[in-house]
Structures are given as structure tokens and as C-alpha cells.
């Protein structure tokens with residue numbers, strides 16, 4: 305079992321680790337603990353520009369209950385072995401299912417996959433970590449419940465709990481997923497089980513309807529952190545609207561982003577457009593249409609603007625492609641539709657309502673919370689399986705988005721990468737998401753991708769732009785951009801809640 309390259313937890317001796325493995329096996333049974341390197345391979349698949357070894361797990365364990373998790377934590381505390389919890393483990397482009405640091409034991413919660421409750425009157429659900437969006441969708445369909453939810457693009461395989469604890473986003477009016485969660489159950493490092501909000505009160509039936517409870521609201525500290533293992537999550541579902549009108553508005557020029565945002569922000573803040581508006585660049589839209597990069601450019605460096613313009617023309621794609629929808633009754637949507645038409649006409653945009661490409665189809669489905677995998681087309685653009693999301697937050701102001709786009713495009717171009725970007729969600733903010741796509745089988749491109757992300761991160765931070773979320777390889781560097789006081793508080797919390805540092809040390813830069 306001991307090989308030269310075996311990944312062991314930091315500070316662990318092989319003999320101690322083997323003893324711990326024996327104890328863990330006794331808790332979950334033989335089939336639910338993996339230490340064999342070949343069988344660990346799915347937990348070491350990454351898309352980031354760093355060596356796999358950096359994120360190799362020492363083991364993977366799949367508990368089936370809160371009681372098993374508590375027993376596992378006793379062993380981990382005894383041997384000071386760190387675990388990295390995942391729910392459905394599809395955090396692709398942010399670290400996948402691989403641990404944040406080499407040698408951590410992946411705690412894969414996929415077997416805890418029950419939909420515990422759906423209240424059709426209150427439009428709420430209570431789910432376990434392993435529940436996928438597809439599973440929830442099928443459940444609602446089978447029971448003929450007219451309820452929708454919001455899901456991220458890889459929804460068919462990802463899940464609401466894992467997405468929410470990483471503060472992910474989706475495309476219906478409930479798209480800011482943490483905001484629409486309500487009540488968590490968390491197993492703390494010492495094995496205690498905390499229910500947040502009203503969940504702490506015996507016999508309360510308001511856990512999934514009132515978020516705050518009494519005293520400090522704790523839910524936030526269990527997102528993008530490592531203070532506990534979330535084993536249940538309440539989420540709000542949306543009544544299916546009587547009338548749903550998805551649309552796209554195409555704009556011809558890259559600089560149009562400024563006027564698009566200025567025109568749409570008031571509609572978004574006033575909730576005329578209630579969902580997460582997406583403004584996708586040509587090169588986000590093209591691979592999902594689908595268009596292949598190699599058919600337009602095979603030379604060195606980033607794809608030239610002329611080739612991008614040709615793609616637009618050949619495939620009827622905008623320089624920017626706005627996606628949004630109206631949700632209401634026929635009467636309210638008729639009234640609001642006139643506003644959308646007027647805004648599009650005033651800003652030189654062309655409205656598209658009929659699904660005419662795969663890109664439009666998957667976007668229209670996402671806006672009604674129908675899971676799909678349409679966005680995986682992005683990976684055919686360049687090939688080679690390398691991807692990291694660069695995701696700074698911007699104000700929803702035209703001038704800001706233009707500034708961020710130009711800065712990102714310049715730095716990407718310097719390293720030979722294309723600007724594959726979109727602005728999403730937000731009421732008053734925008735998540736500017738750039739997919740840094742590279743060929744991971746090409747060592748030079750991989751090296752450049754690392755350097756490029758590094759420069760993007762620091763150049764944006766210098767301008768005051770912070771990431772909303774980051775991949776595990778850059779967790780420490782991203783956390784550093786938020787300054788020492790915040791980090792100091794995070795460390796104090798870690799010390800209080802996890803004194804043996806056994807829960808995902810390093811996640812989001814938090815460790816003892």
C-alpha cells in the first residue's frame with residue numbers, strides 16, 4: 305500500500321494513517337472507503353493549471369448518515385487527519401472533487417441523497433448533500449408539482465447543496481442561491497449538530513420559512529468556508545408562473561456592453577426583469593452554438609477580432625447576447641414586454657424569441673430551471689480539458705463593465721488566450737465570469753494559464769475588483785486580496801470551531 309508517490313495527509317506518518325484507515329473502514333464498511341490510487345482517480349481529476357499531485361487525495365470516504373459523519377470526525381480528530389467534504393463533487397473549473405490540499409481525505413456525501421421534504425403550499429424543499437438538480441427536477445415532475453427552482457449551468461449532474469455552499473448562481477428569479485436557501489444542518493468538527501435559524505428550536509415548524517431565528521445569523525459562515533459539514537439545506541422553490549417569456553437581445557459591437565448595462569440595470573432593480581440577466585460575449589456563445597475555434601483560427605496568440613467578427617456574421621451571433629425572461633401572468637408580461645421592446649429599440653438591440661441554436665435552447669431551459677449540460681460546449685472551443693473561472697465582481701454600471709472587459713481581454717491576449725466572458729446575475733452587481741480555456745496536455749499553455757490567472761487576479765485586485773469565488777489552486781492568493789483583518793477573524797473562528805484543523809484546511813484560504 306505504501307508507494308513512493310502515495311499522498312498522505314500533511315504531518316501524518318504512513319503508519320498512523322493506516323491505523324486511521326482501519327478505524328474509518330470499521331465505520332463505513334469496506335466498499336465505502338477507497339485508498340487505492342486507481343480508484344481515487346475520479347477524485348483527482350482537475351482542470352486547473354497545476355499538477356494533479358498538488359490536489360491528490362489520500363483516501364475517499366462515503367458516509368451514509370450524520371451518525372457516520374460524527375464517528376468519522378472522532379477518528380479524524382484523534383489522528384489529526386484533514387477531510388475535504390464534497391456533495392455532488394462537480395465544482396468543475398473551481399477545483400472539481402479534488403481536495404484543496406494534497407493528502408486530504410475526500411468526504412464524498414453523494415450517498416446522502418434524500419429529498420426529505422417538499423412543501424407545495426409554502427414552496428420549500430429540504431435536501432441532503434447528494435441530491436442533484438436533475439433528481440429534484442424529476443421528483444417535482446413525477447409528483448406533478450408546479451414548482452421551479454434555480455440551477456447553475458451544469459445542473460443535470462451538480463446539486464443544490466454543494467452549489468449553495470460555494471455561493472453559486474443560477475438563472476431564474478431565485479438565481480442567487482444562498483439568498484434563496486433557508487436553514488442548514490451542520491455537523492461541526494467536534495461532532496455536534498447545529499441547525500441554523502429556526503432549526504435550533506425544538507418542535508419549530510418554521511425552519512424552512514424564516515431564515516434568521518434569534519441572535520446572530522450563522523448560515524453565512526458555513527458558505528465558502530471550512531467550519532462544518534453541511535448535511536441538510538432548506539431551499540425555496542418558485543411557483544411555476546402562468547406565463548414565461550424567455551428572450552435574447554443581440555448587440556453588434558463589443559463596446560455596446562456599456563449601454564446594455566445602463567439600459568437593463570433599472571429594469572433589473574425594479575424587478576421588471578426578475579431573473580439573473582446574462583450578457584454573453586460572442587466567444588461564450590460560439591462554442592455552445594456550436595462553433596470550433598480551429599475552423600476560424602489556428603495561428604499563434606489569441607483569436608483576432610476579425611475572426612471573431614466573421615464568427616458573428618456566419619452564425620448570426622451578437623457581440624453581446626443578453627438573456628433574460630419575464631415571469632408573470634399574460635397581462636403583466638404583455639405590459640412588461642412593451643418595455644423590453646422599447647429598451648431594445650432604443651439601444652440598437654435585436655430581440656430573438658425563437659430558439660434558433662443550441663446556445664439559445666440551453667439558456668432558455670436554464671431560465672425555467674430545467675437542468676441540462678448545454679454549456680459544456682465551451683470545452684470544445686480549444687480542447688485539452690483546461691479551464692479555470694476568473695470571476696471578479698463588478699458594479700452594474702456600463703463604464704465599469706467596459707473597463708473590466710478591456711482589462712481582462714488585454715491580459716488574456718498577452719498570454720495568447722481568448723476572452724470567453726459573460727456578465728451575469730446581480731441586482732446591483734454583476735459577476736463577470738471569464739473562462740480561461742487552455743490545453744492542459746500542453747505544458748507551455750498550462751504554465752501560461754497559471755501566470756495569466758495570477759496576473760488577472762492581481763491586476764484586478766489593484767483596481768479594487770475582488771473575486772466572488774475562486775478555484776482551489778488560487779484560494780490562498782485570492783483570500784490574501786481581501787486583507788488581513790478579515791483573514792484574522794476567519795482564523796479565530798477556525799480555531800474556535802475546528803481546533804485540530806481537520807475540516808478542509810486551506811479552503812478559501814482558511815487554516816490554522
Ligand SMILES: Cc1cc2nc3c(=O)[nH]c(=O)nc-3n(C[C@H](O)[C@H](O)[C@H](O)COP(=O)(O)OP(=O)(O)OC[C@H]3O[C@@H](n4cnc5c(N)ncnc54)[C@H](O)[C@@H]3O)c2cc1C
Nearest residue numbers: 390391392393394395396456457462463466467472473534
Ligand atoms: C460548463 C460549466 C458551467 C458552469 N456554470 C455554473 C453556473 O452557472 N453557476 C455556478 O454557480 N457554477 C457553475 N459552474 C461551476 C460548478 O460546476 C457548479 O457551481 C456546481 O454546482 C458545483 O458543483 P457541485 O454542485 O457538485 O458542488 P460540490 O462540488 O459538491 O461542492 C462545491 C464545494 O463546496 C464545498 N462543499 C460541498 N459540499 C459541502 C458540504 N456538505 N459541507 C461543507 N462544504 C461542502 C466543497 O469545498 C466543494 O468543493 C459551471 C461549471 C461548468 C463546467
